[in-house]
Amino acid sequence: MSSAASLVESAKKAAAFQAVDEHLLPSHRFVGIGSGSTVVYVVDAIVAKGPDFYGPMTFIPTGSQSKGLIRAAGLKLSNLDERPVVDGQSVALDVAFDGADEVDEDLNLIKGGGACLFQEKLVAIAAKKFIAVAAVKDYRKQSPRLCTKWLTIPIEVLPLSAPDVLTRLRAMGSPKPAVRSGLPSKAGECVTDNGMWIIDAPFPPLLLPKDLSSSEDGSGKNAGKWEVSRLAQELLRVPGIVEIGLFHGFNGNQAVSLGQVGQAQKP
Numbered sequence: 193m194s195s196a197a198s199l200v201e202s203a204k205k206a207a208a209f210q211a212v213d214e215h216l217l218p219s220h221r222f223v224g225i226g227s228g229s230t231v232v233y234v235v236d237a238i239v240a241k242g243p244d245f246y247g248p249m250t251f252i253p254t255g256s257q258s259k260g261l262i263r264a265a266g267l268k269l270s271n272l273d274e275r276p277v278v279d280g281q282s283v284a285l286d287v288a289f290d291g292a293d294e295v296d297e298d299l300n301l302i303k304g305g306g307a308c309l310f311q312e313k314l315v316a317i318a319a320k321k322f323i324a325v326a327a328v329k330d331y332r333k334q335s336p337r338l339c340t341k342w343l344t345i346p347i348e349v350l351p352l353s354a355p356d357v358l359t360r361l362r363a364m365g366s367p368k369p370a371v372r373s374g375l376p377s378k379a380g381e382c383v384t385d386n387g388m389w390i391i392d393a394p395f396p397p398l399l400l401p402k403d404l405s406s407s408e409d410g411s412g413k414n415a416g417k418w419e420v421s422r423l424a425q426e427l428l429r430v431p432g433i434v435e436i437g438l439f440h441g442f443n444g445n446q447a448v449s450l451g452q453v454g455q456a457q458k459p
């Protein structure tokens with residue numbers, strides 16, 4: 193492993209251990225576990241706390257990868273739809289830990305690099321607290337605006353709608369949206385845990401509310417650029433789009449926090 197890659201790994205590990213130390217409490221009963229390589233260290237950090245700490249907890253995965261991680265670590269596995277119902281409502285998860293592909297100044301996220309975005313969003317919104325673990329010094333992830341480093345928004349679509357969704361995305365200003373192909377060893381499209389496809393849609397860097405000038409016309413666009421929440425709203429209106437990898441507005445009643453440690457700099 194190159195020294196830059198090993199710095200990234202140690203930053204991810206340090207951020208994951210810090211996030212678990214700060215946000216996983218012995219009183220927690222239902223814990224969401226996201227997807228990706230950083231979450232592997234989240235699970236390591238939970239296991240390092242010992243069975244007396246995590247034994248009473250139940251872990252809810254965001255897809256087949258995290259299901260495998262939970263099982264392999266010997267943690268108690270359940271599922272979103274298996275939570276107990278109290279007063280007609282499924283109990284909230286106490287906390288959910290996940291990774292992120294890009295994070296902006298307002299803590300909006302791009303997720304879905306690993307094609308798990310739909311279940312990741314379901315778990316995130318079912319949790320009282322959502323912790324996106326991304327080492328802030330990881331040069332690949334922190335940007336003032338989304339779509340600066342991670343250039344595309346992953347979008348989960350019903351396969352038969354893909355041609356129409358591609359047309360709509362182009363009309364919305366995405367220059368070259370494309371259906372993601374499978375792993376190098378597999379031919380064909382990348383199929384999600386939900387049997388859907390992923391379209392990766394490039395957009396110019398996304399604006400924050402503070403970027404919109406007072407003369408802005410309310411369209412959510414400014415010089416061909418979209419504001420994050422307006423773009424999210426418009427994308428979710430397109431028939432055939434099941435969910436999008438833009439996670440915005442989580443910085444209000446649900447906390448998003450980032451690991452503050454790790455010093456991985458661009459080589």
Ligand code: 5RP
Binds near residue numbers: 308309
């Ligand atoms: C998967 C995700 C991941 O959380 C995201 O891609 C970050 O992954 P990593 O921790 O490997 O950088 O959204 O769909």
